[in-house]
Amino acid sequence: MAEQQDPEVPVVPEHDLSEEDMTFVSLLNFTRLNHELFDDILERVAPVIQKQQTNYRHPLSAGLKLAITLRHLATGDNYRPMAYGFRCGISTISELIPEVCTAIVQAYKDEVFNPPTTLKPGDTLPxxxxxxxxxxxxxxxxxxxxxxxxxxxxxxxxxxxxxxxxxxxxxxxxxxxxxxxxxxxxxxxxxxx
Structure with a gap:
């Protein structure tokens, strides 16, 4: 016998990626990043991109937002198929990708490598x-x-x-x-x- 859903309680879709989906091979194929790099990026951008949960809103997790953004950057997929794949609205994806990209740039901007401005004769850039x-x-x-x-x-x-x-x-x-x-x-x- 199927379990009945209480009509008073709204069904909230689960947005977090399951542990099975986050295996090394699938994460590497999915986002083009290994666990260590994904976790490092997530640790840096999560405070900026994670929204607060309220009685009216169950926000997407920072990990899911990062995965959506990395998938888009890695594959160039349009928003519509990504919306179906991640069970998110197209407008949600179109807002979160620029937000996450900006957070990534801000998080890593201080680690910019500045090449030398002058070279001596015979010097080569690495x-x-x-x-x-x-x-x-x-x-x-x-x-x-x-x-x-x-x-x-x-x-x-x-x-x-x-x-x-x-x-x-x-x-x-x-x-x-x-x-x-x-x-x-x-x-x-x-x-x-």
Whole structure:
């Protein structure tokens, strides 16, 4: 016999990732991060992104917000399929991803590697990491036509990021218009100068 749900008690969906889902292999495949790095990021951003639970609201956990954001950054998935996969509203995801990205940047901004400004003849710079672009999906801004429309078929703001060999952010450029290429964003940046 099936258990009856009390009509007076609202059903609150469980938003935390289960321990089974957080195994090393699944976390690595899901977010492209191992447990140690995920936990380090979570420890730094949780105080900023965790909302207080009230009688009217059961907020998403900081771990789930971080997992959603990392999944979006790792795969480029649009918000709609992520909303189905995480059982969250599209508007919720569209608000939390920029919030978590900002928290990550703020948490790691003091660990920026500053390359030398002058080099002596014969000096070479060490390998410092990788430079890549990510399209951050946005709603079409009013009165902009197709300026923010990218080649992937959605509206976006490009983010160009430089990370070091230990996956620490060295530099981030957020801005530009959707159809700009990596080289256009790079040559428009202070890093190019």
């Amino acid at each position: 390998s410092i990491g990788a430079l890549d672009r990510k399209h951050i999906a946005i709603k079409k801004p009013a009165n902009t036509g197709k300026i923010y429309h990218n080649y992937k078929g959605f509206f976006s703001i490009p983010m160009l990021a430089l990370v070091d060999a230990e996956y620490k952010f060295i530099w981030i450029k957020l801005g530009g218009i959707g159809h700009m290429s990596d080289s256009q964003i790079f040559t428009d940046s202070e890093l190019f100068e």
